[in-house]
Amino acid sequence: MYVAVKGGEQAIDNAHRLLAKKRRGDTAIPELSVEQIRQQLPLAVARVMTEGSLYDEELAALAIKQAAGDLVEAIFLLRAYRTTLPRFSPSLPIDTAQMQLSRRLSATFKDVPGGQLLGPTFDYTHRLLDFALLAEGEYPGPQTSVDACLEPCPRVLGLLAKEGLIKNEADDNARVADITRDPLEFPASRAERLQALARGDEGFLLALGYSTQRGYGRNHPFAGEIRIGDVEVWIDPEELGFPICLGSIEVTECEMVNQFVGSATELAQFTRGYGLAFGHAERKAMGMALVDRSLRAEEFNEEVVSPAQREEFVLAHCDNVEAAGFVSHLKLPHYVDFQAELELIRKLRQPAEGSRHE
Amino acid sequence: MSLSPRQHWIGVLARALRSELIPHEAALRDADYQLIRAPEIGMTLVRGRMGGNGAPFNVGEMSVTRCVVRLADGRTGYSYLAGRDKVHAELAALADAHLQSAQPSQWLSDLIRVLANAQVRRRAQKEADTAATKVEFFTLVRGEN
Numbered sequence: 001m002y003v004a005v006k007g008g009e010q011a012i013d014n015a016h017r018l019l020a021k022k023r024r025g026d027t028a029i030p031e032l033s034v035e036q037i038r039q040q041l042p043l044a045v046a047r048v049m050t051e052g053s054l055y056d057e058e059l060a061a062l063a064i065k066q067a068a069g070d071l072v073e074a075i076f077l078l079r080a081y082r083t084t085l086p087r088f089s090p091s092l093p094i095d096t097a098q099m100q101l102s103r104r105l106s107a108t109f110k111d112v113p114g115g116q117l118l119g120p121t122f123d124y125t126h127r128l129l130d131f132a133l134l135a136e137g138e139y140p141g142p143q144t145s146v147d148a149c150l151e152p153c154p155r156v157l158g159l160l161a162k163e164g165l166i167k168n169e170a171d172d173n174a175r176v177a178d179i180t181r182d183p184l185e186f187p188a189s190r191a192e193r194l195q196a197l198a199r200g201d202e203g204f205l206l207a208l209g210y211s212t213q214r215g216y217g218r219n220h221p222f223a224g225e226i227r228i229g230d231v232e233v234w235i236d237p238e239e240l241g242f243p244i245c246l247g248s249i250e251v252t253e254c255e256m257v258n259q260f261v262g263s264a265t266e267l268a269q270f271t272r273g274y275g276l277a278f279g280h281a282e283r284k285a286m287g288m289a290l291v292d293r294s295l296r297a298e299e300f301n302e303e304v305v306s307p308a309q310r311e312e313f314v315l316a317h318c319d320n321v322e323a324a325g326f327v328s329h330l331k332l333p334h335y336v337d338f339q340a341e342l343e344l345i346r347k348l349r350q351p352a353e354g355s356r357h358e
Numbered sequence: 359m360s361l362s363p364r365q366h367w368i369g370v371l372a373r374a375l376r377s378e379l380i381p382h383e384a385a386l387r388d389a390d391y392q393l394i395r396a397p398e399i400g401m402t403l404v405r406g407r408m409g410g411n412g413a414p415f416n417v418g419e420m421s422v423t424r425c426v427v428r429l430a431d432g433r434t435g436y437s438y439l440a441g442r443d444k445v446h447a448e449l450a451a452l453a454d455a456h457l458q459s460a461q462p463s464q465w466l467s468d469l470i471r472v473l474a475n476a477q478v479r480r481r482a483q484k485e486a487d488t489a490a491t492k493v494e495f496f497t498l499v500r501g502e503n
Contacts, residue, residue, distance in 0.1 A: 055404065055420035056442065082401065082419055088438070090403040093414040100481060102488050110495055118491040141487065148489035149482070155410055169412025176405060176414050190408060191415035198417045230484075232369075233420065233440065235402055240436060242362065245369035246402070246422060247440030255409060276406045276417055 002332040023068040037061040046250070046279025047071055051320060052078025053180075053199045055249050055278045072201075076321050090176070092234045092243060096253050096276075097155055099229040106156045107223040108257055114153030119228060120280070156225035157255050157272065166257065166270040186312045193295055193315060194288075198276060200318030202284040208308040209290030217294045217306035220259035221273065227253045228280055252277045254285035258293050261300045271300060367457050367470045371450040372439050374473045379449045382469055386452040390430035397425040397444035423447040433458045 024031065038045055038061035048060040052075045060078060067073035103119025106112045118124075160166040177192045184192060197205060212219060230248040237244070254275040262268030273293025275285035294308040307313055317323060361369070371379075379386075401419040408415060424438045425447040435455025437447045457465050 050418065053418035054401065055418060055440075058442070059421070085419075085421070086398070086400040087419070088400045088402050088422055088424065090416075091405050091420075093405040093407045094417075096406070096410045100484060102484065103491075110497060115492045116495065117488050118493050119488055120491075142490040144486040144490045146486065147482070148486040150485055150489055150492075157409065158411075169407070169409035171407070171411075171413045174413065176416060178403070178416055180416075191413060194406075194408065194415040195417070198415075233402065233404060235422075235438060237424075237436070237438060239426075242365060244365060244438060245372055246438045247372045249404070249420060249440065251406075251417075253406075253410065272409050274409050278418060 001337050002329065002334050003336050005333050019068070023065075032065060034058060034061045034065055037064050043280055044069075044071060046252075046277070046281045047202060047284065048074045048078055049278040050281055050284060051075045051199055051201060052082070054078050054082040057279075072320050072324055076324065079321050089235050089237055092236060094231045094233060094249075094251070096227060096231055096251065099227055099231045099251070099253075100248075101150060101153060101227060101229040102250075102280075103228040104153055104226070105223075106225045108225075109156060109159075112153075112156055112225075113159075114151045117150070117153075153227075155255075157257065160224075160257070160270060164267070164269070167261075167272060169272070184315055186315075187298075188311060188315060190292075190296070193311065194274065194276075194292060196315045196318060197288045197291055200288070200291075201320035201323070202281075202287060204318050204320070204323075205287035205291050206283055208294070208314060209287040211306065212290055212294045212308045217297065217302075217309040219271075219273075219293055219302075221256045221290055221293065222258075223286065224255045224257035224272075225253075226255075226282060226285070228282065250279050252279065252281045252285040254282070254289040256286075256289040256293055271296065364454070364458070367466070368437070368450075368454060370470050370474045370477065371437065371453050373477050374446075374450075375476075376443055376446045378473055378476060379446060379453075382453075383445075383449060385468075386449050386456065389452075389456070391427050391452065391455070393425070393448070394428050394434065395424065395426035397423055397447040399423050399442045399444070402438075425451040427451045427455055429455045 038057050041064065044064055045057050045060045048063055048071055049055050049057065052060060052063065059081060060074070063074035063077040064071065066077060101117055103121060104114065104117040106116065157166055161168055177189055179192050179195050184196065211217070213221070228250070230250050232245045232248050234243045234245050236242070256273035258271045258273055260268040260270050271293065273289040275288030275292065277284045277288065291308055291314060295311050295314060297304050297309040302309070304310060400422055402422045404417045404420050405414045406417045407413065420440060421442050422438055422440060423442055423444055423446070424436070425444070426434060426436050427448065428434045433455045435451040435453065435458070437450035437454060439447050439450060453465065453469060456462070457470070
């Protein structure tokens with residue numbers, strides 16, 4: 001337990017000024033603008049929007065600047081801001097099949113209809129530092145041919161579903177649970193789990209996903225399809241009485257194909273894990289898809305033995321705002337608590353009465 | 359889904375860039391109008407579907423600005439836009455009101471078609487960029503040795 005303290009206003013004020021000074025760095029160097037962060041650090045912006053749970057590139061960039069590049073702090077700032085805004089009606093579910101693709105690939109089929117589209121990717125780079133970036137340069141972009149267009153890119157898992165080889169997804173028209181309004185209770189629904197995972201820490205989900213690959217809840221994943229691109233968001237405002245498009249957002253989607261389930265009465269079928277994140281956020285979407293699948297263990301009658309399969313463990317610890325908050329609270333004054341511990345340990349170290357006289 | 363003409367222009371106005379609307383600002387504001395709902399910033403909870411086509415779930419929110427205007431003749435224009443641009447929201451609502459007149463053809467040709475063409479060009483540019491990264495992989499057969 002921590003105790004309340006008083007005073008220290010001047011020191012606190014100065015500490016915040018000092019932080020601002022540190023954030024600004026050498027004033028001989030031009031100050032970074034929020035628009036520069038938005039334009040030139042788009043993957044950082046994507047992470048802050050996804051885990052901050054608010055799609056707004058400018059505000060995410062502002063949060064990154066304010067947090068001096070500490071993305072978890074920036075996520076906290078964006079989370080706090082989103083609680084101040086009124087909520088209009090929810091969107092109609094986005095249709096990722098209609099995505100304007102900037103990247104699309106499948107690791108399960110080489111010749112997938114529509115083809116493999118690499119898009120802007122770190123894949124196949126050699127991870128050698130590019131010293132050319134130390135200087136200002138021109139980046140002309142790819143060589144494109146005018147009127148080059150994409151062929152239709154149907155869902156890869158849809159091709160498996162047509163043959164009945166993978167479990168179908170079905171819309172049961174149930175009310176969509178919202179963990180930001182009704183606190184999570186266990187067992188949670190898959191919709192609640194996916195919402196929690198979408199807000200969840202990328203590093204935590206990556207590590208848990210990795211743990212399933214290493215044998216802690218193995219379920220043999222394949223990246224069935226990864227898509228990055230723009231999708232339109234539609235809402236159906238009451239006052240209009242018909243749905244309208246309010247613009248596009250960039251999203252990353254990952255569909256994992258996992259090992260099959262079947263029984264004496266049911267033919268074997270592949271199973272799915274799903275990941276969806278704001279912006280260009282491939283690692284996050286993949287981690288989320290792996291963990292979505294591992295958390296479906298009970299649904300598929302798999303033995304729940306590993307951390308990534310334990311719903312309460314995963315969902316109660318995946319939120320980095322909560323995690324950082326509780327770890328950070330250790331910095332608050334625990335003077336009284338610690339005094340009690342000190343007294344106790346001193347007592348424990350005193351030789352027992354009896355032994356002293358021997 | 360087939361769109362009504364109004365759904366179409368509302369979508370075009372939402373997708374437009376602020377910089378593309380500003381040149382039309384004087385024309386759009388050249389009318390007696392009142393703000394029924396001044397531009398207001400809020401959020402829409404974005405939903406996705408499990409597996410892309412299954413049951414819906416909440417992904418996260420997005421910022422949205424909405425506005426309602428009424429022209430002197432009673433026509434009411436609405437806007438809902440991604441982002442936090444109040445000027446854009448007011449201009450889009452004004453355009454929606456003007457476009458509901460008995461003679462919207464001028465607005466359709468001067469504004470909506472121009473904006474829509476720009477959107478088609480942007481889309482094509484993006485598509486060409488992506489198409490340039492289409493890859494043909496060759497699989498190599500592993501030999502016995």
